Amino acid sequence: MKHTHIFQGTAFSSESPKEVQILKDHLFFINADGMIEKIVAPEDTDYQALLDDYSGDEHFHRLADGQYFLPGFVDLHIHAPQWAQAGTALDIPLYDWLNTYTFPIESKFSDLAFAKKVYHDVVSTLIANGTTTALYFATVHKEASLVLAEICAEKGQRGLIGKVVMDNPDQTPDYYRDADTQTALADTEEFIVAVKELAKRTKQGVFPVVTPRFIPSCTDEALKGLGELAAKYDTYVQSHCSESDWEHGYVQERFQKNDAFALHDFGLLREKSVMAHCNFLNDHDAALFAETGTAVCHCPISNAYFANSVIPIARLQEKGVEIGLGSDISGGFSPSLFDNVRQAVISSRMLEDGVNTSLPAEKRGVPNSRITLNEAFYFATAGGGESVSLPIGRIAENYAWDVQIIDTSVPTARLPLYNPMENLHDVFQKIMYLARPENIREVWVQGEKVHSRI
Incomplete structure (x- = not known):
């Protein structure tokens, strides 16, 4: 050749x-x-x-x-519409942040002109920061989500894009949710078909991603239907998993099990699944991730603001879980995976050494928690490629x-x-x-x- x-x-x-x-x-x-x-x-x-x-x-x-x-960097967790609010409101709790800032911003993406403006900016910014492959959450809007896929195709970035599903009226605001479960699933299927068609003429590849926002935002019927669509079309799957005390506790109360096993019950843990955050995974959850080929996306900057913890990433790696890195715009303020590589190393050192100076040194931290710069670089590149099963990174x-x-x-x-x-x-x-x-x-x-x- x-x-x-x-x-x-x-x-x-x-x-x-x-x-x-x-x-x-x-x-x-x-x-x-x-x-x-x-x-x-x-x-x-x-x-x-x-x-x-x-x-x-x-x-x-x-x-x-x-x-x-x-x-090129592989960023496994980006909320593309949240670029419009990046760098704001990082000092309030996750639940308040979502309802006061995030959902109102995301609801504006029913306006395609606004969507195009933001999505052009975020894709260009990420490329300029060295991100060649991006796994995006869009919004509940099918048309605007397709616009994001088209912009990735046009600008040459390898995009994996998900139309977000939020159909649970108990946990989503009236002004920002899918009309109903059937509409959410029908829109998701139409989005999958449209992106697969777009991919036929896109050299670097664009890919549809089944995207329940997280368990609290979805009904059981939607979660089940999304698992079936992922199997039918062999698509990627992304969501948030065991991120914060609130979200982790909500799932335990609703299903009497952790996120990992609840998601698995709906067919959402598979070789092409990437779950963001995962701070509260226990050893059984980690074993299930390793068994199903589900990857963890580590978002170290965002975690410092919203996860109520430092993820034991070295322990998950030791258990054979695939791991990549994510910016989590805008829970993470920076569009740069360079910044997230640095924070991944810093956070791991703090977990190992501990932060409470009132405790003696030997009781202050979690032993064997640190990762090296080489490992953080791996997560941002080769680990990200393995997480999405593509020859990249x-x-x-x-x-x-x-x-x-x-x-x-x-x-x-x-x-x-x-x-x-x-x-x-x-x-x-x-x-x-x-x-x-x-x-x-x-x-x-x-x-x-x-x-x-x-």
């Missing part, structure tokens, strides 16, 4: 959850499908000959000094060419790299802790350039 692009440069990619692979001065050959067909290392016998053959080609791209490749052969080109020498955001012989793993760490959107020179998805910073 003809190579549409050839790149030369140094890349960082996850070898495993704990190990970052450094591909120094490699050649990357991208085919017409946007996949990495071949990677050639400088020590390979054909490296110099290939470099001589292609270096003058118009499709040959050599990184400049101080530039590096990172995999790694710079490796037979993976999509989804990359960020990081420029460490931007005058307004220069990284402190003064030693020309600096250890490349140290360079990687500095990028992960210090990079800002200005450092993201280009973003590519499925072999197509979707963002460039002049």
Whole structure:
């Protein structure tokens, strides 16, 4: 197959959850499908000959000094309409936040002109922050949710989009809910069919996602019907699971079991399921997630505001649960997974060391809770790809060419790299802790350039 692009440069990619692979001065050959067909290392016998053959080609791209490749980020939890309220009201309880700010904003997406304006902005902003794949909650509005899918297709981002279902009158406001259960299910099915049709002409892929907002917002009939639709069309599923004391307690009172088992009863835990937050999963819940292939989306910034806890992410990983990372706009204020990688490490350290200084050190924290920067990077990239069962999140052969080109020498955001012989793993760490959107020179998805910073 003809190579549409050839790149030369140094890349960082996850070898495993704990190990970052450094591909120094490699050649990357991208085919017409946007996949990495071949990677050639400088020590390979054909490296110099290939470099001589292609270096003058118009499709040959050599990184400049101080530039590096990172995999594009996979953000597994974004409320696209909440971009309109990002950065506000993070100091009030979750229940109040939803009813005072979030539901009123989301109800406005019945206006397609407003929806288009916000959705264009949020998709462009996320791409500029290095997010090449995004798992979106939209709103209850079928037409506006389809607009979001169309914008992802147009702008080149790989979008997984869900029309939200909220049909329980006991837990949703009059002005913002599905008309009734039958309408919610019919609209969901029509949305699934429309997005699958759109996907046929979208190179990077768009995917419909069955999306009960969370158990409190849905009737039993809706949850059952959504599980049946997920099976019928083999779609992705997303929801919130055991997020806060209030939500976790509500489900226990309603079903006499935890979220994980209640969702499973309705057919909503499957290989293509991603559940956000999951702070209160116990060992039985975690085992069920591992058994069904359900992934946990860790949202560390949002959790600091609304989850009433720090998720024991290292314990879930140890139990074989797939884990990715999410921004949770706007429960999380930042559209950057760089920020969430950093917070994931910080939160894990606080869980391990503890926060109550009135307790002795040995009783203050939860042992073996910390994660490394390498692991947080894995969650944001390869772990996210595995969570949605797609060949993304790694710079490796037979993976999509989804990359960020990081420029460490931007005058307004220069990284402190003064030693020309600096250890490349140290360079990687500095990028992960210090990079800002200005450092993201280009973003590519499925072999197509979707963002460039002049």
